[in-house]
Amino acid sequence: MRCCRYNFRILPVMLIFVFLFVPFVFSKDFETAAPETVGMSSERLARIATVLTKAVEQQRVKGVVAMVARNGKVVYHKAFGEMDDGKPMQKDAVFRFCSMTKPIIAAAVMILWEQGLFGLDDPIHQYIPDFKDVKVLVMDKNEEKGYRLEPVKQPITIRHLLSHTSGISYGFFARPVVSQCYLENDVSDGFRVTNGTIGEEVKRLAKCPLVFQPGGGWEYGLNFDVLGYFVEVVSGMPLDRFLQENIFAPLKMKDTSFFVPADKLPRLAALYEPAMEGGLKKLDRKVVAQGFFSETHSFMYDPFYAYQGPKTYFSGGAGLHSTASDYLRFCQMMLNGGELHGVRLLSPTTIDFMIQNHIGEYVMVLDPKAQKYGLGFSVYVDPVASATPLPKGAYEWGGIYNTKFYIDPKHRIVAVYLTQLFPNMQVNDLNRKFWVLTQQAIVKE
Numbered sequence: 001m002r003c004c005r006y007n008f009r010i011l012p013v014m015l016i017f018v019f020l021f022v023p024f025v026f027s028k029d030f031e032t033a034a035p036e037t038v039g040m041s042s043e044r045l046a047r048i049a050t051v052l053t054k055a056v057e058q059q060r061v062k063g064v065v066a067m068v069a070r071n072g073k074v075v076y077h078k079a080f081g082e083m084d085d086g087k088p089m090q091k092d093a094v095f096r097f098c099s100m101t102k103p104i105i106a107a108a109v110m111i112l113w114e115q116g117l118f119g120l121d122d123p124i125h126q127y128i129p130d131f132k133d134v135k136v137l138v139m140d141k142n143e144e145k146g147y148r149l150e151p152v153k154q155p156i157t158i159r160h161l162l163s164h165t166s167g168i169s170y171g172f173f174a175r176p177v178v179s180q181c182y183l184e185n186d187v188s189d190g191f192r193v194t195n196g197t198i199g200e201e202v203k204r205l206a207k208c209p210l211v212f213q214p215g216g217g218w219e220y221g222l223n224f225d226v227l228g229y230f231v232e233v234v235s236g237m238p239l240d241r242f243l244q245e246n247i248f249a250p251l252k253m254k255d256t257s258f259f260v261p262a263d264k265l266p267r268l269a270a271l272y273e274p275a276m277e278g279g280l281k282k283l284d285r286k287v288v289a290q291g292f293f294s295e296t297h298s299f300m301y302d303p304f305y306a307y308q309g310p311k312t313y314f315s316g317g318a319g320l321h322s323t324a325s326d327y328l329r330f331c332q333m334m335l336n337g338g339e340l341h342g343v344r345l346l347s348p349t350t351i352d353f354m355i356q357n358h359i360g361e362y363v364m365v366l367d368p369k370a371q372k373y374g375l376g377f378s379v380y381v382d383p384v385a386s387a388t389p390l391p392k393g394a395y396e397w398g399g400i401y402n403t404k405f406y407i408d409p410k411h412r413i414v415a416v417y418l419t420q421l422f423p424n425m426q427v428n429d430l431n432r433k434f435w436v437l438t439q440q441a442i443v444k445e
Contacts, residue, residue: 030329030341033073039444045076048437051430056081059279060427061402062272063089067324067416068438072332076438077324083269085282093269094260094321095418096306098191098399101320102224104247104330106162106376108231108239110350111246113158117234120162123155124226127233130206131156131226136167137177137209147177149209156214158230161223162375163358167210168221181208190225190318191400192302193309198239198316202229218362218373228316239314250343251329256322259311268321271303271401271420283422318399324416327405331414335407355379355395377407388432389439400424404431411442 035042045068052064063081067074079089113120118127125132134156135149160166169175171182171189181187185204188194194201202225211219228239235242240258248256260268275281283303306321313319329340338346357372357379364371364378370386371378377395380386390396396406402424405416415438421427 030325030332031073032077033075035070035075035441038070038073038075040070040075040441041443044441044443045437047440048076048434049078049080051433051437052080055427055430060430061419061421062280063093063269063419065089065091065093065095065324065416065418066434067328068441069328069332069414070442071412072336074328083267085270089269090267092255092267092323092325093418094255094264094267094323095269095403095420096191096271096303096399096401097320097322097327097403098318098401100322100327100397100399100403100405101190101316101318103334103376103397104243104320105224105227105231105316106354107247107330107334107346108243109158109162109227110346110354110375112231112234114347114350118158120159121157123157124161124230125155127230128202128206128226130203134206135209136213137175137211139176152210153213154215156210158227159358159375160214161227161230163373164218164220164223165216165359165362166214166221166223166226167212167216167219168205168223168226169211169219170221173220175211178208178211187222188313188315189222190315191305193305194313194315195310197312198225198229198314199232201313202226218359218364220365222317224317224376225315228314231316239316247330247345248326250345251326251333251340253322253326253329256320256326258314258319258321260306260321262307265307268306269418269420271422273422274426280421324418328414328416331405331407331416335409335412335414355393357381388435390435398424398431402427402431404434406435408439411439411445413438413442 035045048066052066055061063083065079068076077091079091081089083089083093134152136152137147138150139147156166169178171179171187185207187205188201205222231242232239271283272280273283333340333345334351337348338344338351354375355377356374358375359373364373370380370382372381378397380390380392380394383390383392390406390408391410393410394406394408398404402419402421407414417431417434
């Protein structure tokens with residue numbers, strides 16, 4: 001009895017120990033810090049809340065999660081608005097990351113490259129033979145059909161795929177002939193419920209023509225879906241397993257996956273679109289958008305692919321779901337030169353190589369004067385043209401449902417901005433304002 005009474009008496013002390021010490025243990029490998037300790041201003045970071053709260057109140061976005069780290073320490077992590085009707089946004093909300101999958105696939109490819117398993121200028125048909133006889137579309141009014149198909153002058157290489165210079169497009173750009181071919185061959189853009197596997201998809205894609213000769217331009221397309229299958233071929237592992245074992249588990253990205261598990265569905269943020277009467281409404285399956293998106297590809301607007309369907313198709317270009325905290329870990333690994341908390345994924349020399357300009361004088365449509373494309377990332381080459389304070393050498397990318405991040409090596413900053421809205425063009429100014437709001441909070445170089 002005496003022993004039991006003694007344990008009861010020290011219980012409050014033990015509880016205090018648990019509450020004080022355990023959070024430190026769990027957070028010690030990704031420390032939070034007062035902004036002033038890393039040369040940033042709390043007062044200036046508070047401006048982020050002012051701008052994003054206003055955007056929520058104006059129904060420009062339903063909800064947002066914003067996260068900022070400097071020198072490997074989190075200085076800002078807040079949630080705004082709602083993640084679903086009547087449900088407050090959570091800092092650990094799960095988002096459809098869409099094209100923010102691409103940088104992770106690029107890292108996966110480079111992990112295998114560092115092992116000497118292939119060369120970047122190897123033809124992709126050495127690994128996926130279906131691409132050996134791919135053709136190039138040439139529009140020609142003198143032809144009966146208005147076009148002709150030409151053989152490639154040089155094969156598609158791994159580097160072409162990593163830099164979007166292969167000539168492979170997206171179906172939703174509604175390119176003549178190409179888009180129809182994608183439709184007829186059931187080529188998925190990556191964010192809809194899709195049957196089969198990525199390997200089966202890529203082999204069907206190889207039946208369709210390129211929009212230009214490999215290495216002959218820059219076109220955003222299904223290159224990273226091809227690379228996802230390439231990772232499977234070279235590694236001998238399914239893509240989801242390779243990423244889990246070589247990136248997610250080592251970096252402790254516990255909430256990142258191609259499909260959202262049932263126990264995490266309550267944390268999945270809903271996807272919204274502008275309502276005709278004003279404000280926002282949830283996006284339903286098969287909603288047709290206007291503009292350059294083709295009505296024949298209306299099936300791309302499918303918020304349910306996150307958890308419905310056979311869950312066998314791992315889209316290397318658009319399939320991942322994740323959180324701000326998880327993606328910050330990936331970005332911090334990149335910023336650290338390939339290492340995070342004692343775990344190394346890549347060499348600093350590889351990271352530096354990935355964030356060079358790999359497209360030469362070719363123009364990126366999104367920001368032709370300010371940015372070029374590396375291997376999986378857009379790289380800022382002209383700070384003045386970007387109209388933001390992001391310095392030369394900063395790199396970033398985003399997803400079609402309005403997820404964005406940037407990595408700033410000069411100031412040692414990572415910033416992640418997440419919401420779920422389609423189309424995202426109407427809030428591009430918010431993304432750029434977030435870049436400004438994070439950079440203007442720097443008070444010491």
